[in-house]
Amino acid sequence: DTAVSQTPKYLVTQMGNDKSIKCEQNLGHDTMYWYKQDSKKFLKIMFSYNNKELIINETVPNRFSPKSPDKAHLNLHINSLELGDSAVYFCASSTRGELFFGEGSRLTVL
Amino acid sequence: DAKTTQPTSMDCAEGRAANLPCNHSTISGNEYVYWYRQIHSQGPQYIIHGLKNNETNEMASLIITEDRKSSTLILPHATLRDTAVYYCIVRVGGSGTYKYIFGTGTRLKVLA
Numbered sequence: 001d002t003a004v005s006q007t008p009k010y011l012v013t014q015m016g017n018d019k020s021i022k023c024e025q026n027l028g029h030d031t032m033y034w035y036k037q038d039s040k041k042f043l044k045i046m047f048s049y050n051n052k053e054l055i056i057n058e059t060v061p062n063r064f065s066p067k068s069p070d071k072a073h074l075n076l077h078i079n080s081l082e083l084g085d086s087a088v089y090f091c092a093s094s095t096r097g098e099l100f101f102g103e104g105s106r107l108t109v110l
Numbered sequence: 111d112a113k114t115t116q117p118t119s120m121d122c123a124e125g126r127a128a129n130l131p132c133n134h135s136t137i138s139g140n141e142y143v144y145w146y147r148q149i150h151s152q153g154p155q156y157i158i159h160g161l162k163n164n165e166t167n168e169m170a171s172l173i174i175t176e177d178r179k180s181s182t183l184i185l186p187h188a189t190l191r192d193t194a195v196y197y198c199i200v201r202v203g204g205s206g207t208y209k210y211i212f213g214t215g216t217r218l219k220v221l222a
Contacts, residue, residue, distance in 0.1 A: 090154070
């Protein structure tokens with residue numbers, strides 16, 4: 001039973017399209033995150049939510065809009081996709097200690 | 111705004127101890143050091159974390175210097191399956207607002 005699950009695992013789309021990635025955790029954690037991993041494997045935090053409230057927004061372009069319908073879900077919607085958005089996006093959750101990651105969603109923008 | 115620096119890559123012979131260093135000279139008093147690893151492009155996996163004292167679990171040991179400006183992750187008997195990118199992380203913020211800031215990672219290759 002996967003703790004942090006993301007869908008889709010792979011996403012290939014054209015520039016200018018809008019796409020969403022979904023994340024769900026069944027750990028009962030209060031805080032969820034989105035990280036972006038670029039081609040150089042650098043993991044950069046994008047957003048965090050605590051109990052559905054936005055806590056961290058790391059100067060991400062406003063084409064990226066996270067939404068947390070409840071504390072078990074954190075979705076990421078991306079408008080007007082650009083080539084530079086190609087990356088692996090990781091969802092994670094935590095309570096007060098360890099950060100649990102999903103398996104990632106690889107987005108390729110053509 | 112990475113708060114940690116790590117060597118880009120290291121090799122280790124199978125069965126030997128792998129010692130992975132990390133510098134975090136700007137760490138504040140209540141900020142924890144975490145270590146994660148990433149095998150291929152899977153989700154990063156937790157290894158260990160600590161604040162001041164040395165820590166040990168079934169996977170690894172974490173040695174933190176007394177001034178807390180650096181730490182070393184030790185895999186006591188490296189196996190081929192330990193080949194991965196190892197990330198040293200500083201956790202900043204308070205409860206509910208924690209931010210886990212990843213370093214650039216060390217690519218560890220365990221050699222047969």
